[in-house]
Amino acid sequence: MALQAATTLDEVFAGQLAQRLCLPLLKTDVDLVHCTLATAVLVISGHSLYLQQTGRAAPGPVMVDFGSxxxxxxxxxxxxxxxxxxxxxxxxxxxxxxxxxxxxxxxxxxxxxxxxxxxxxxxxxxxxxxxxxxxxxxxxxxxxxxxxxxxxxxxxxxxxxxxxxxxxxxxxxxxxxxxxxxxxxxxxxxxxxxxxxxxxxxxxxxxxxxxxxxxxxxxxxxxxxxxxxxxxxxxxxxxxxxxxxxxxxxxxxxxxxxxx
Ligand SMILES: C[S@@+](CC[C@H](N)C(=O)[O-])C[C@H]1O[C@@H](n2cnc3c(N)ncnc32)[C@H](O)[C@@H]1O
The missing domain is CATH 3.40.50.150 (Vaccinia Virus protein VP39)
Structure with a gap:
């Protein structure tokens, strides 16, 4: 498991959360389809947080969206x-x-x-x-x-x-x-x-x-x-x-x- 900021704007919060959760922080440009560094990545994108499995066959992201x-x-x-x-x-x-x-x-x-x-x-x-x-x-x-x-x-x-x-x-x-x-x-x-x-x-x-x-x-x-x-x-x-x-x-x- 690792953490990634979706854009450079999310990097500060991503860094803090990675420290709190003791997770390695991936660079923003790491492509999750080809990533072999982790099987799942917690992605911070603005006010959203979602979990994405890595690899070609990975299903779509999972997030908590009560209004979906x-x-x-x-x-x-x-x-x-x-x-x-x-x-x-x-x-x-x-x-x-x-x-x-x-x-x-x-x-x-x-x-x-x-x-x-x-x-x-x-x-x-x-x-x-x-x-x-x-x-x-x-x-x-x-x-x-x-x-x-x-x-x-x-x-x-x-x-x-x-x-x-x-x-x-x-x-x-x-x-x-x-x-x-x-x-x-x-x-x-x-x-x-x-x-x-x-x-x-x-x-x-x-x-x-x-x-x-x-x-x-x-x-x-x-x-x-x-x-x-x-x-x-x-x-x-x-x-x-x-x-x-x-x-x-x-x-x-x-x-x-x-x-x-
Ligand atoms: C199958 S999921 C529950 C799914 C949930 N009913 C839903 O609708 O999304 C089981 C969850 O229970 C949590 N869990 C298991 N044992 C627990 C415990 N003793 N105290 C608190 N959380 C626990 C796990 O971390 C996991 O997130």
């Missing part, structure tokens, strides 16, 4: 219904959700669009920077819908298990979307998922997600929801109270008490 057409579509799709049902949307207003594995904030945004108050934990410093950048851009957007949704999202830049007590106070639901195991048909993996697989070797510590579920179940919340690939076993072989199943994704719901 893709995000708007997702907020209106069937995926929203499934996730809403899993967290218990409509049973309590407002519902406070801790997204313990925020990633690029897509699920958190869908939840906030469903009027949930969302606290997002993210521990990876590169993903965190992308998330911060996306939240900053959305907060200054003149799109009324977007800025209203964003106001219900708060970032907590820690490992979820180290969340301060005041942040977990009053949380109704803990939501987990840990890394999916590597899929054999990697060409079919969405570019965001390919990026996660590149950034983290999720096979390195398969018990990590299990431990996170065990931690989540120890917290004083009404329910814990885990997103899984539809055919994957439950985390930590813990049987959920019930499942909400979609075509490729399943939500395992662990109910402690009613949402009141």
């Amino acid at each position: 057409a893709g995000m708007r579509h997702r907020s209106r799709s069937g995926a929203r219904e499934l996730l809403g049902k899993a967290v218990g949307h409509g049973k309590k207003m407002p519902l406070k959700v801790l997204d313990a594995t925020a990633g690029l904030g897509t699920d958190a945004f869908v939840l906030a669009d469903l009027a949930c108050e969302v606290v997002m934990c993210e521990r990876n410093p590169v993903i965190l920077e992308m998330l911060r950048c996306g939240l900053r851009s959305a907060a200054v957007s003149d799109d009324v819908w977007l800025s209203a949704v964003i106001q219900r999202m708060r970032l907590c830049p820690v490992d979820a298990r180290q969340i301060p007590a005041e942040e977990i106070e009053g949380v109704d639901v803990i939501y987990l979307d840990p890394m999916f195991p590597q899929r054999a048909k990697s060409a079919a993996v969405r570019k965001e998922m390919a990026l996660f697989q590149l950034l983290f070797d999720c096979s390195a510590n398969p018990q990590d997600a299990d431990a996170l579920l065990v931690w989540a179940l120890e917290q004083d919340t009404a329910r814990v929801v885990v997103k899984r690939p539809s055919k994957a076993p439950s985390l930590a072989t813990l049987k959920p109270s019930h499942c909400i199943s979609g075509k490729s994704v399943r939500y395992d719901v662990y109910v402690h008490r009613k949402l009141l």
Whole structure:
């Protein structure tokens, strides 16, 4: 992984960020299609931050853009219904959700669009920077819908298990979307998922997600929801109270008490 300023105007900020993230800084004129110095490069371009894989076959850039057409579509799709049902949307207003594995904030945004108050934990410093950048851009957007949704999202830049007590106070639901195991048909993996697989070797510590579920179940919340690939076993072989199943994704719901 490396960092690059898109233009000379971005070089000062790029230098500061490279130092903060301990990443090597590539020259502005390095061509990422032919670059062999890194497999992925975090590019700073004005107020945007995006991750670009290097090489000829690399998919397009990945960035956090809550106002994008893709995000708007997702907020209106069937995926929203499934996730809403899993967290218990409509049973309590407002519902406070801790997204313990925020990633690029897509699920958190869908939840906030469903009027949930969302606290997002993210521990990876590169993903965190992308998330911060996306939240900053959305907060200054003149799109009324977007800025209203964003106001219900708060970032907590820690490992979820180290969340301060005041942040977990009053949380109704803990939501987990840990890394999916590597899929054999990697060409079919969405570019965001390919990026996660590149950034983290999720096979390195398969018990990590299990431990996170065990931690989540120890917290004083009404329910814990885990997103899984539809055919994957439950985390930590813990049987959920019930499942909400979609075509490729399943939500395992662990109910402690009613949402009141
Ligand atoms: C598959 S991604 C989540 C994608 C996210 N649901 C979305 O919609 O973009 C998993 C993310 O969880 C983060 N993560 C995993 N374990 C964590 C933990 N214990 N605390 C905080 N973040 C964690 C990883 O760094 C990664 O960014």
